[in-house]
Amino acid sequence: MRCLLFALIMIAGLASAARASEPPPGIAWQGDFIQGGLVIGVAQPGITLRLGGHAVPVAPDGHFVFGFGRDEAASVPLQIDYGDGRSISLALPVEQRQYHIQRIDGLPEVQVTPPPEVLDRIKRENEKIAAVRARGTPNLDFLQGWIWPAKGTVSGVYGSQRILNGHPKQPHYGLDIAAPKGTPVVATTDGVVVLAEPDLYYTGGTVIIDHGMGVTAAYLHMQTVLVKAGQRVRQGEQIGTVGATGRATGPHLDWRVNWFDVRIDPQRLLPKLRS
Structure with missing residues (x-):
């Protein structure tokens, strides 16, 4: 999984994010953008992340993980700071579910x-x-x-x-x-x-x-x-x-x-x- 995610970083850096669920340059991720879903990713050195009201820890090797709750809103803000003055704010779409x-x-x-x-x-x-x-x-x-x-x-x-x-x-x-x-x-x-x-x-x-x-x-x-x-x-x-x-x-x-x-x-x- 680690090699796959690092490879995806290179791809992400070559293209702009056409949809909010696609990773921006310098980041790769995979997982479920749905209520109750978990997303695992890798960020290039110096990047910090914040999802809604949560700071997203980033490991020394760049790995991070975040998740969406049962009643998560249909759109959740993600703030990406690159450490060199650049920053990006994305609205991540979260698929909604029906519960029994x-x-x-x-x-x-x-x-x-x-x-x-x-x-x-x-x-x-x-x-x-x-x-x-x-x-x-x-x-x-x-x-x-x-x-x-x-x-x-x-x-x-x-x-x-x-x-x-x-x-x-x-x-x-x-x-x-x-x-x-x-x-x-x-x-x-x-x-x-x-x-x-x-x-x-x-x-x-x-x-x-x-x-x-x-x-x-x-x-x-x-x-x-x-x-x-x-x-x-x-x-x-x-x-x-x-x-x-x-x-x-x-x-x-x-x-x-x-x-x-x-x-x-x-x-x-x-x-x-x-x-």
Whole structure:
């Protein structure tokens, strides 16, 4: 992939960008310009980038990555500064998507709103998760590509949302893979474990792995957690087992990918399953 991207830089430098999604001179990229999409690129030395309200880190070798959220606007500004007084501002077009919305009424209130006595716990846990996702390490493990984290049946997809008793709940930001309890869960690509918790309120057994440059992956509702924070793991290495811990109605793995606080559609990163 790295050789391909550097070759694309040379091509990009020879032609002006006819469309906003085409890279400007000095930059090459490939990926999904769609809500939930992830884009990987390479920039020539001295270039700095800013996407909307986010500074886009650029590695010493020029690699960078950015993503678009579930509800990203149809056009997102990208500022490119070349370090020599030149700058370009692009309006990146982002393809819009339709998501499945499900309404469920008549539920007991305890299934809709968490009890007051756990609100402080939820706040502490959310702050811990936000802190590890905010760190942007210089690793480039995300360049390796991705494999499926568990064997099973897709039971939930990115972007779907439930309205419970008339109250819109947070959209689902992950890929649910239903499988029996104890099914192995593996690291989808190389990285460093930055969070390993056996019992979070919402997500139960939870592992978050840092893949570099703001890209993290979370593995939720696991029955067992087999790694610890600070541990480096390899693609395909077992990190836990499928469970139904936390707020889960049955055994499954909820796998999520972020670019900092931007929620990425993880299924778009994976090879398609063979029938």
